[in-house]
Amino acid sequence: MNADATVLLIDDDADVRDAVGRLLRSAGWKAEVFASAEDFLASNSQVRIGCVVLDVRMPGMSGPELHDWMREHHVSLPVIYLSGNCDVPTSVQAMKYGAADVLLKPADADVLLQAISDAIARHCMDRARHDLADSIHLRMQRLSARERQVMDHVIVGRLNKQIAADLGIAEKTVKVHRGRVMAKMEVRSVAELVHLCDQLESTV
Numbered sequence: 001m002n003a004d005a006t007v008l009l010i011d012d013d014a015d016v017r018d019a020v021g022r023l024l025r026s027a028g029w030k031a032e033v034f035a036s037a038e039d040f041l042a043s044n045s046q047v048r049i050g051c052v053v054l055d056v057r058m059p060g061m062s063g064p065e066l067h068d069w070m071r072e073h074h075v076s077l078p079v080i081y082l083s084g085n086c087d088v089p090t091s092v093q094a095m096k097y098g099a100a101d102v103l104l105k106p107a108d109a110d111v112l113l114q115a116i117s118d119a120i121a122r123h124c125m126d127r128a129r130h131d132l133a134d135s136i137h138l139r140m141q142r143l144s145a146r147e148r149q150v151m152d153h154v155i156v157g158r159l160n161k162q163i164a165a166d167l168g169i170a171e172k173t174v175k176v177h178r179g180r181v182m183a184k185m186e187v188r189s190v191a192e193l194v195h196l197c198d199q200l201e202s203t204v
Contacts, residue, residue, distance in 0.1 A: 005120045006030040006050040010040050010066070011082065012058040016105065020053065020082075020112070027113050037061035041069075047077060049127060051100065051119040053112075056083035056090055064090065067097050076126065078119040082107060136200045142184040150177040151185070155194050 007029045011017050017033050024031040032047075034040040038060050052070075056063040067079050078100040083090065085104075094102050100119035103112060143151065146167075153163040160178065164171040187193045 004049055005124075006032060006047045007116055007120075008032050008034070008040065008045060008047060008050060008052045008077070010034045010037060010052065010058075010063070011055040012036055013055070016055070016082070023109055023112070024116075029116065037063070037066040037069075040066070049120065049124055051078045051080060051116055051123060053080050053082060053116065056081055064093055064097070067094070067099070071097060076123070076130075078123050080112075080115050080119055133200055136196055139185050143181060147177050147181050147184070150174060151181045151193070154178060154181065154190060155197050 007024050009017060009020055009024065009031060010033075011020070012035055014035070017035065021031050021033045030050075032043075032045055034043065036058055041061075054063040054066065061069075063081060063083075069075075070077070070079070079094075079097075080100050081090075081094050081102040082105055083102065091102050100122070101115040103115060140148070146169075149167060150163060153166060158166070160171050160174045163174045167174070182188070182193065185193055185196060187196060
């Protein structure tokens with residue numbers, strides 16, 4: 001269990017909010033509870049790691065409408081739908097939008113907690129990949145245009161003299177740029193540099 005994770009419960013049924021809220025806290029999760037999608041949006045809740053447990057049918061903005069808003073505004077928290085009567089179209093739409101799970105009320109406590117645990121585990125992995133990509137991008141932004149050119153040649157295995165010939169610069173200048181690339185990218189070997197670039201490509 002990720003101790004920094006928070007579960008956002010959004011349901012217009014007070015009994016559900018009380019029961020599920022207690023369940024979440026008894027299981028050790030942090031929980032924020034909202035009676036409507038509008039209340040959630042008004043709260044401007046800032047959760048880095050967690051998930052949303054979302055009722056489907058609510059007065060005002062429905063669960064799927066909120067999920068759509070989250071997608072449009074790049075809110076990456078995984079969503080678990082709770083519904084008293086989840087029909088096929090709603091289930092299909094939920095999965096199309098990337099819902100982590102769709103559960104019928106009253107959801108079995110163990111099933112709900114497992115769904116939340118799985119969703120948060122996936123979210124942790126997604127956040128780690130995005131954080132790594134952001135870190136690599138920041139390192140690349142430190143490179144000058146020439147250093148980036150040299151790096152592009154280095155990662156495909158070009159030798160210094162070959163890079164010098166390709167770029168029309170002295171070999172000793174290539175060595176200087178190469179050293180700066182390694183320092184700014186925070187790697188100690190070409191293998192590490194290649195691995196870093198491969199990791200960035202895999203997150204795109």
